[in-house]
Amino acid sequence: MDTPRAQSGLPTSSLILDINGIAQTVEVHPWTTLLDLLRSELELTGTKKGCDHGQCGACTVLIDGERINSCLKLAVTLDGAEITTIEGLGTPGDMHPLQRAFVEHDAFQCGYCTPGQICSAVGLINEGHAQGRDEIRELMSGNLCRCGAYTNIADAIEEVLSAQAGTPQREAAE
Amino acid sequence: MKPFSYTRAESVRDAVAALMANPQAQLLAGGTNLIDLIKYDVAEPEAVIDINRLPLKEIVELPDGGLRIGALVSNSAVAYDPRVKQHFPLLSSAILAGASPQLRNAATTGGNLLQRTRCYYFYDPASPCNKRDPGSGCPAIGGLNRIHAILGASDACIAVHPSDMCVALAALDATVEVEGPDGAREIGFADFHRLPGDGPDRDNTLRRGEIVTGVRLEANHFAGHHTYLKLRDRLSYAFALVSVAAAVQVADGRFVEVRVALGGVAHKPWRDPLAEAEFAGAPAGEETFIRLADRLLAGAEGRGHNDFKIPLAHRAIVRALRQAVSGHPQDQTVKAIQ
Ligand SMILES: Cc1cc2nc3c(=O)[nH]c(=O)nc-3n(C[C@H](O)[C@H](O)[C@H](O)COP(=O)(O)OP(=O)(O)OC[C@H]3O[C@@H](n4cnc5c(N)ncnc54)[C@H](O)[C@@H]3O)c2cc1C
Ligand code: SF4
Ligand code: FES
Ligand code: FES
Numbered sequence: 001m002d003t004p005r006a007q008s009g010l011p012t013s014s015l016i017l018d019i020n021g022i023a024q025t026v027e028v029h030p031w032t033t034l035l036d037l038l039r040s041e042l043e044l045t046g047t048k049k050g051c052d053h054g055q056c057g058a059c060t061v062l063i064d065g066e067r068i069n070s071c072l073k074l075a076v077t078l079d080g081a082e083i084t085t086i087e088g089l090g091t092p093g094d095m096h097p098l099q100r101a102f103v104e105h106d107a108f109q110c111g112y113c114t115p116g117q118i119c120s121a122v123g124l125i126n127e128g129h130a131q132g133r134d135e136i137r138e139l140m141s142g143n144l145c146r147c148g149a150y151t152n153i154a155d156a157i158e159e160v161l162s163a164q165a166g167t168p169q170r171e172a173a174e
Numbered sequence: 175m176k177p178f179s180y181t182r183a184e185s186v187r188d189a190v191a192a193l194m195a196n197p198q199a200q201l202l203a204g205g206t207n208l209i210d211l212i213k214y215d216v217a218e219p220e221a222v223i224d225i226n227r228l229p230l231k232e233i234v235e236l237p238d239g240g241l242r243i244g245a246l247v248s249n250s251a252v253a254y255d256p257r258v259k260q261h262f263p264l265l266s267s268a269i270l271a272g273a274s275p276q277l278r279n280a281a282t283t284g285g286n287l288l289q290r291t292r293c294y295y296f297y298d299p300a301s302p303c304n305k306r307d308p309g310s311g312c313p314a315i316g317g318l319n320r321i322h323a324i325l326g327a328s329d330a331c332i333a334v335h336p337s338d339m340c341v342a343l344a345a346l347d348a349t350v351e352v353e354g355p356d357g358a359r360e361i362g363f364a365d366f367h368r369l370p371g372d373g374p375d376r377d378n379t380l381r382r383g384e385i386v387t388g389v390r391l392e393a394n395h396f397a398g399h400h401t402y403l404k405l406r407d408r409l410s411y412a413f414a415l416v417s418v419a420a421a422v423q424v425a426d427g428r429f430v431e432v433r434v435a436l437g438g439v440a441h442k443p444w445r446d447p448l449a450e451a452e453f454a455g456a457p458a459g460e461e462t463f464i465r466l467a468d469r470l471l472a473g474a475e476g477r478g479h480n481d482f483k484i485p486l487a488h489r490a491i492v493r494a495l496r497q498a499v500s501g502h503p504q505d506q507t508v509k510a511i512q
Contacts, residue, residue: 054277060276067276068276072206074180077205124275134507138507142277
């Protein structure tokens with residue numbers, strides 16, 4: 001279902017979300033997903049709907065810095081959370097290093113999966129569990145690319161990861 | 175999605191009371207399974223009770239060297255916890271073999287235990303299904319059953335439990351801590367999930383109004399001798415066709431203890447402690463691995479499309495025992511099977 005059912009008379013809750021650095025009060029039905037809230041109500045259409053069932057990663061956004069699938073998150077559960085979407089990472093004039101690397105490495109064809117790929121890659125770097133290419137490949141496996149741009153996606157992320165001096169460390173215990 | 179009401183539980187008692195007040199209420203944790211099922215009209219709760227703000231988010235060290243993992247600790251937080259990685263690497267490995275990083279960030283320990291089968295017919299409300307609609311029949315028997323059970327199935331249901339994490343918890347003899355209207359109790363892992371029998375609508379032995387509060391692990395002697403070997407249609411982001419969690423203790427070339435839990439083959443993580451006990455003292459070598467695999471699969475029954483799971487499980491058990499005995503657990507990043 002594409003848009004939350006805006007049945008009148010059905011209950012809504014009011015919540016405060018920090019979306020891309022701006023605090024906003026929103027009214028949602030209990031069953032509105034974060035993805036539908038972003039796309040249909042807030043017109044932040046950078047975040048994409050692929051499968052709507054957790055199977056593709058196109059809807060990946062960051063909640064309090066952690067990447068999740070926004071199609072499986074009810075907005076009403078997120079009162080007080082900080083949400084970062086692709087629109088919050090950079091602008092055409094001031095791109096995030098990952099956005100720039102994706103352009104430089106030609107890491108997309110149709111571009112539909114790209115916002116999810118980039119948000120996921122931001123989460124991956126925050127998490128600090130990836131050091132080399134094998135880990136990047138495995139820890140990006142939650143983002144499918146129907147165009148098969150995987151090699152260039154991995155190249156772009158690898159470049160940003162290795163450029164970051166003092167990449168987050170892994171715990172010594174293995 | 176069909177409309178439902180939403181409340182946020184402030185305490186475990188609150189959540190229990192809300193469940194008791196409405197038989198059509200369901201708890202919401204990470205939402206990665208429940209929201210999916212609601213979208214397909216497979217789950218149709220009247221009321222959703224959000225438990226995400228309950229204080230069940232910690233991993234606590236226990237005096238005997240074990241750990242208690244709160245029901246709301248995310249799958250990622252468990253997998254990367256340094257204490258889990260050091261003392262229960264089998265659990266860490268099994269979690270990292272499942273789902274995707276995004277899903278593991280949202281998914282919780284309690285929700286993972288309670289996730290429902292991925293049987294195609296269960297997911298399709300237009301089909302009959304004894305699990306979704308008791309008494310309506312099981313179209314997977316005689317239908318499409320490539321992902322279905324080879325052990326412990328019944329004439330009512332041949333579905334499998336899809337979790338990876340639970341296969342490791344079964345091998346580790348975890349304890350599930352629950353709280354309900356009559357107070358707290360514990361359930362041994364082997365008794366938590368159930369076989370379908372003639373009541374496949376029930377996946378587990380939780381009673382009405384009970385909520386999982388945590389999972390407890392006891393210290394063990396497996397050190398580096400364990401593995402989680404998961405076989406699936408693609409290397410990542412796919413459910414297991416067959417998986418094996420093996421943990422062994424070897425002295426002088428013989429098994430002191432051997433534990434084997436199987437995933438993707440039954441309505442619950444499959445273990446056979448009697449069979450395992452027979453192999454204590456046996457030489458920890460290839461011939462024993464094969465005999466143990468024969469023994470564990472003696473009652474296996476294919477349904478047509480899933481016949482391949484029997485030889486696949488046999489080879490997986492032998493390979494997993496070889497990995498565990500040699501102290502070379504399956505690498506979940508570089509997927510080559512050694
Ligand atoms: C595309 C996809 C791929 C996946 N691949 C894998 C995989 O390879 N391996 C794997 O193991 N899993 C996989 N999963 C499943 C995933 O692990 C589960 O969805 C997740 O663990 C469920 O946890 P949750 O917290 O999101 O549960 P929720 O969706 O919130 O809840 C699930 C059920 O548990 C109940 N519940 C939740 N918490 C409690 C509690 N404390 N007490 C009592 N009841 C509770 C809820 O009422 C609900 O019925 C996949 C999921 C998706 C969508
Ligand atoms: S195998 Fe179980 S879940 Fe699947 S259709 Fe049959 S009864 Fe339903
Ligand atoms: S749209 Fe959310 S994972 Fe595909
Ligand atoms: S660029 Fe087309 S789906 Fe990835």
